[in-house]
Amino acid sequence: MTAFVNATRIFFLGGIMSYRALFNWLSPWILIPSFLVGPIAQILLFAFLGRSAGVASDEFFVVGNALQYAAIPCLFAMGNTIGDERQEKTLGIILSTPAPRVPLFLGRAIPVIANGFLVALFSLVVGGAIFSIDVPGSAYFPIAVVTLVASFSCTGLGLVCAALSLRVRETAVLANVIFGVLLVFCGVNVPLDSLPEWMQSVSPWLPLTHGIAAARRLADGATFSSVTGDLFREAGVGALYVLIGMAMLSYFEWESRRRATLEVF
Amino acid sequence: MTVIEVSSLRRIYRTRISPWRRGSREVEAVRGIDFAVERGELFGLLGPNGAGKTTTIKMLITLLLPTSGSARVLGHDVVEDPRAVRRRVGYVFGGDRGLYERLSGLDNLRYFAELYGVPAREQKARIAELLELAGLAGREKERVEGYSRGMRQRLHIARGLLHKPEVLFLDEPSIGIDPVGARELRTTVADLRNAGTTVLLTTHYMFEADELCDRIAVIADGRIVAEGTPAELKSRVGEGSVVEVEVFGDAGSVLPALRALSGVRSAVVEERGHSEVIVVRAEPGAEVTQGVLGALDGISLGRVATRQPTLEDAYVELVESA
Amino acid sequence: MSAAPAASIPRVLAVGWWFHLKMLSRSAFNGILQILWPLFFATIAFFLYGIDGDDRTLLYASIGASVMGVWSAVSTSGSGAVQRERWQGTLELLVAAPVPLASVLLPVTTAMATVGLYSMVTTLLWGRLLFGIDVSIEHPWLFAFSVPATVLAIGMLGFLLSVTVVRYRSAWALGNAFELPVWLVSGFLVPISILPDWVRPISWVLAPTWGVRAIRESALGGHPLPDLLLCLLLGTVYLLVGVFAAESILRSARRNASLSLS
Known part of the structure; x- marks a missing residue:
């Protein structure tokens, strides 16, 4: 029982503390440009690009980019929490504690998921308002559920990123590249059937692809039950990345101890 | 020739309490100092x-403005020029x-x-x-x-x-x-x-x-x-001696009693490695060793020494009394 | 003994530019990102325009997309330029030096804009190799003037940005907020005529708008000179405003002790 309570505490407290320390995100000076201006700017850029090219509707771009922006906090925050702790030399201290590893690292994911979820919803509502998109009121709750699942699956990928940060020094660069890949491959802005075939075969294995497809159909008035398939696929992709990420974390932790690379940066 | 002239120099820092609320705290870092440095x-x-x-x-090299007072370096005012x-x-x-x-x-x-x-x-x-x-x-x-x-x-x-x-x-x-x-x-x-x-x-x-x-x-x-x-x-502290007593135990609690002894100018605790040392500075001509040891009755003592004061003693005494 | 002679400002600018260019080129990872990042956006533009666009539209997009990298290099790192010096502890030393702060900061952002040239070349090659966008240049001489003029003007805009956010401790977070809007409003990817009317004046006061127009006109055939002059004129205005802002910010920094972290 105590072990369980302890794990829960590590899960929540550790997570919130490291995330706060990282983003210091109570400051509106960081929150506003990163999470509010950023996604709206991206929606505007691509919606006008779509208009100029005569491709797809405003709604296509609003939904796609709003959901994709959930990925930003998930990728950066996860990768950076661990990378930064390595730089600040706190990682060695944490890893020398007997705390169980799974709640230790997954706990760091909870505030990240919540953040990604809120950013995506905000972008969806504001973006929708800017382009006066007519989303049925009943669709908002199901879209929120889809967003939450997509945030989870992005965090899974973020965890892989975090694990890599035990090895690679430039996690921010890595996260940026992944962000760009998601932007191109997941049907965020380019309709999937306009992509070359080899790219189309990669898309289903990335987070966001199924979530964005589901959210677009919901916005068009589809019922929740008709998108559950997409939703499960999205969650499945997320779970896959969480597993890979955890496996990599424990492997690298062991490796770092052997090769003493933990504090070398 | 005077190269640095500082007169009544003051500097106050204001720090915001939080990004969400108005209001600030003031800290007076320099409270009106005067000194002069000659060439060479x-x-x-x-x-x-x-x-x-x-x-x-930082005020002298022009990175900070004084809150009040003035400073000149090589004849140039740090605020004006x-x-x-x-x-x-x-x-x-x-x-x-x-x-x-x-x-x-x-x-x-x-x-x-x-x-x-x-x-x-x-x-x-x-x-x-x-x-x-x-x-x-x-x-x-x-x-x-x-x-x-x-x-x-x-x-x-x-x-x-x-x-x-x-x-x-x-x-x-x-x-x-x-x-x-x-x-x-x-x-x-x-x-x-x-x-x-x-x-x-x-x-x-x-x-x-x-x-x-x-x-x-x-x-x-x-x-x-x-x-x-x-x-x-x-x-300034050249006359009078310094008594150092190595102690094992709660040294801080006896300081008031030591300071109250006649002929004692100051008493502080210094950490030295694993032990603590009580440093007592005596008035010129006063013999305080017996009194000090008496006041330390009940505490386990190590080495006891009497010595002449150093610049460090002068410094500690000046800073303590500030 | 006498005081050190006054530094020559052109030399300070040139040496500073080279110094920062050298420093930027030392971080391979950041360099790679600087090149890759705009490529993702360019790729999307090429796909979208490629769906049923003609060659000329693609060429239009390719040239505009190539300038995106110059601005992203400047906006993402320019807003944090002063902050980086502060973290390094060098900001105080730069301020304590007997040259105007502006002459120290300007080379930082122009060096960044220069690094953006790599991204420009890469984007054009990317469009050429993967999307078959053939860039032929009608007026090579004017093109050769327009590119550095645009880079310089973007560097000046970055300089203005870096001094105006100097008191803002989380300035690094601003990069994102400035990067995409300028791409959009300056017409890098879409013609500014499709933007709402009230955006038009903002496009007009942004030097990149005229810079990218000059580059397009000289590549596609047209009259780039007026655009080129406007671009340089706006760059000069940014410079003057920036110099003025730098001095007044410095005064306030000396008053408020905001130069160092301590």
């Missing part, structure tokens, strides 16, 4: 952390920040040589000379990120001397350097002074100030509490 002098500002040393230096001051002074601070890590020591020096307007045709010779002085010759092409702390500090000094400043400000230059490096640093500083550069040095190491400085101002809590040559400062 090596003047020390000695004081504990947070006493106002760095704030004073900052550029004239900047061209004539050098500034070096301790620690390992303040360098472009990704570039070589040589690149760092070249860049600052340009900023200080060292003529192009003199740069090469001047930089070579300073690399020699700083003991970095041969390693100048390596990136700074690979330098040791001592090397970084010497590179800092070389940077501060590029334009042959008339006055050099050294802000705790020996922080974090090993004893050998610190000794070399003291030699370098002494050489500069002997070559005619006026130096204002801040430090919280007594022996450093004692060894180097012509005159010292002890600063505590934003005020100058004493000023004079090292010998003069020592003589």
Whole structure:
């Protein structure tokens, strides 16, 4: 029982503390440009690009980019929490504690998921308002559920990123590249059937692809039950990345101890 | 000729409490200080952390504006004529920040040589000379990120001397350097002074100030509490002896009783390795050893010694009483 | 003894530019990102325009997309330029030096804009190799003037940005907020005529708008000279405003002790 309570505490407290320390995100000076201006700017850029090219509707771009922006906090925050702790030399201290590893690292994911979820919803509502998109009121709750699942699956990928940060020094660069890949491959802005075939075969294995497809159909008035398939696929992709990420974390932790690379940066 | 003149200099910092709320807190870092440094002098500002040393230096090198009072360096007012001051002074601070890590020591020096307007045709010779002085010759092409702390500090000094400043400000230059490096640093500083550069040095190491400085101002809590040559400062506590008692146990609780003894000027606890030592300074002519031991009855004691006062005793007493 | 002679400002600018260029080129990872990042956006533009666009539209997009990298290099790192010096502990040393702060900061952002040239070349090659967008240049001489003029003007805009956010401790977070809007409003990817009317004046005061127009006109055939002159004129205005802002910010920094972290 105590072990369980302890794990829960590590899960929540550790997570919130490291995330706060990282983003210091109570400051509106960081929150506003990163999470509010950023996604709206991206929606505007691509919606006008779509208009100029005569491709797809405003709604296509609003939904796609709003959901994709959930990925930003998930990728950066996860990768950076661990990378930064390595730089600040706190990682060695944490890893020398007997705390169980799974709640230790997954706990760091909870505030990240919540953040990604809120950013995506905000972008969806504001973006929708800017382009006066007519989303049925009943669709908002199901879209929120889809967003939450997509945030989870992005965090899974973020965890892989975090694990890599035990090895690679430039996690921010890595996260940026992944962000760009998601932007191109997941049907965020380019309709999937306009992509070359080899790219189309990669898309289903990335987070966001199924979530964005589901959210677009919901916005068009589809019922929740008709998108559950997409939703499960999205969650499945997320779970896959969480597993890979955890496996990599424990492997690298062991490796770092052997090769003493933990504090070398 | 007076090179640095400081009168009634004050500086208040205002800090915002939080980004969400209005309102601020005020801290008075320097509370009206006066001193003067003559040409060719090596003047020390000695004081504990947070006493106002760095704030004073930053006002003198024009990085901070005084809240009130005035300061002149080489006859130029630091508020009215900052550029004239900047061209004539050098500034070096301790620690390992303040360098472009990704570039070589040589690149760092070249860049600052340009900023200080060292003529192009003199740069090469001047930089070579300073690399020699700083003991970095041969390693100048390596990136700074690979330098040791001592090397970084010497590179800092070389940077501060590029334009042959008339006055050099050294802000705790020996922080974090090993004893050998610190000794070399003291030699370098002494050489500069002997070559005619006026130096204002801040430090919280007594022996450093004692060894180097012509005159010292002890600063505590934003005020100058004493000023004079090292010998003069020592003589203030020069008469009367110091009793040191090694104790094992709760030393702090007996201090009030010790201070109440007649003939006791001050009593403090110092950490020395694994034990604590109570240092009691006596009035001239007073014999306090018996009284002190009496007051320590019931505490387990180690070594007991009586000695003559040092500059450190003078300093501790000045700072304690501030 | 006499005071050091006054530094020559053109030399300080040139040496500073080279110094920062050298430093930027030392971080391979950041360099790679600097090149890859705009490529993702360019790729999307090429796909979208490729769906049923003609060659000329693609060429239009390719040239505009190539300038995106110059601005992203400047906006993402320019807003944090002063902050980086502060973290490094070099900001105080730069301020304590007897040259105007502007002459120290300007080379930082122009060096960044220069690095953006790599991204420009890469984007054009990317369009050429993967999407078959053939860039032929009608007026090579004017093109050769327009590119550096645009880079310089973007560097000046970055300089203005870097001094105006100097008191803002989380300035690094601003990069994102400035990067995409300028791409959009300056017409890098879409013609500014499709933007709402009230956006038009903002496009007009942004030098990149005229810079990218000059580059397009000289590549596709047209009259780039008026655009080129407007671009340089606006760059000069940014410079003057920036110099003025730098001095007044410095005064306030001396008053408020905001130069160092301590």
